[in-house]
Amino acid sequence: MTLDANRAAARRESPGGAVEIRGLSVALGTGARRVEAVRDLDLRVEGGELVSLLGPSGCGKSTILNAVAGYVAPERGSIVVGGERVEGPGPSRGMVFQQSSLLPWKTVLNNVGFGLKMRGVPERERREASRRLLSLVGLSGFEDAYPAQLSGGMRQRVEIARVLITEPRVVLMDEPFSALDAQTRLSMQELLLDVFRQVRTTVLFVTHDIDEAIFLSDRIALMTRRPCRVGAEIAVPFGRPRTAAIVGSGEFAAIKRRCLEALRDERAAAAHRHDLEAQTSA
Template identity: 55%
Template sequence: MSASDHPAAIRLRQLSIRLGLGSAAFEAVQNVSLDIEPGQFVCLLGPSGCGKSTLLGALAGHLTPASGQALLDGERVAGPHPERGLVFQHHTLFPWKTVAQNVAFGLKMKGVDAATRQRQAEEFIDLVGLTGFARHYPGQLSGGMQQRVEIARVLINHPRVLLMDEPFGALDALTRLKMQELLLEIRERIRTTVLFVTHDIDEALLLADRVLIMSPRPGRIIEDLPVDLPRPRFAAAGSARFASLKQHCLALLRYDEPATSLPRLTPLGAPPAHQLQFAI
């Protein structure tokens, strides 16, 4: 099973986004440029209100930039499209439809016949670990199960990019951990490009190939941090390297000075020259 034979490359070029109208308008994202290669898992990490979700909205085609460009494989994002699947923090399932009907909804909108919709829906319901729940309704499921249905509903459209906006933020700690593990298992089978928004440092380090750290509003990328930890990472969460990466991210999130004076991370394997000083 494959979400796409060709996961997409994401390119942002000097992207700025303004929100609001008239005198209430403000710059949410400022001059962001970045490259995400096909199949990479990248986390956007930053404080609340820094523009993480706004960037995702521009890539999903729901927001129009004030300047700059959002590109997928060199083509400008001009509006919503199923190739860019978006998963929100709170599910958007239809409460009057069963799990199978919710998952197959995108296929129905494409005119796919009922038998094919049913077969593919069952495949993706199995993929997210909900075998036996196809005829249940969202109100009969737990929060974690509802998010599994939401992910299946997005994946069935074979997105080339999976955009995830704090999808596990409303879950309890244990369910959140299970959903993180599930997402990584799914990614091993479905090699799509993932851009995942979070404000949780541990989550970013456990999931991502790279962590893009954003400044307070107006949001800018202040560091592009490769996560040099072997996978799977859950066992490494107590390691010295994980602690060093986490400390570095926390220092950046709390830093208010210009980017030229941002704290530096000690390279992997090198002895720490000094302990990072947090800016309060």
């Protein structure tokens, strides 16, 4: 499928909501420790689209996800998910973190069903839905295991199931695979592509790995240094379903070159901004 046909199909089939971020500015800390993490950020993600935020460490990517999740309040600007303005945490958004957030004293099945339990869903329904989600992430047979008995990759599969079970309009993923070894990471990326093919929700994915961003995304937003905003956007022209075979293609290499060039341009622009600020304050 071409990129446009792919996007149109995603919008048609997706239970995901569009994410619209306008003029977002977020500051963290107070007083002398105040850090302007995000400034005047505009970004729109269509329903059913997977968009990666790619940028240097510490630029403010997690802060953007935290703002969309409603964990931090913006100083200025607005965030709308599925037509509803974000005013705080809520069920329309589900977050997968780099570190496991599973409850160690609960079995895999009960961890996955926990969100439904909080909503008062009866046990039988919960168990059925949890088993279905565990099968989706390839973990049938591990229902009664405890998180400590699982590998890092398996725990992240449970995290994905745990988030998807409540059917959020957008899934926020904050470097979910960066603590995994290279091989497990690749198989998790393939798993995510497969899950995303079946549950075509909206995904906002934070990474600083260029290959990962290209492999997974419909579009990559290249972030500037702090205060963070979108410096450039690159469409990824691979249709779906996609396989690891695309990684060796010339087209993949060309997109990677464009990402690297854009990141280099941003580094040069940031150095220039820094020099100007130093001159102004001298």
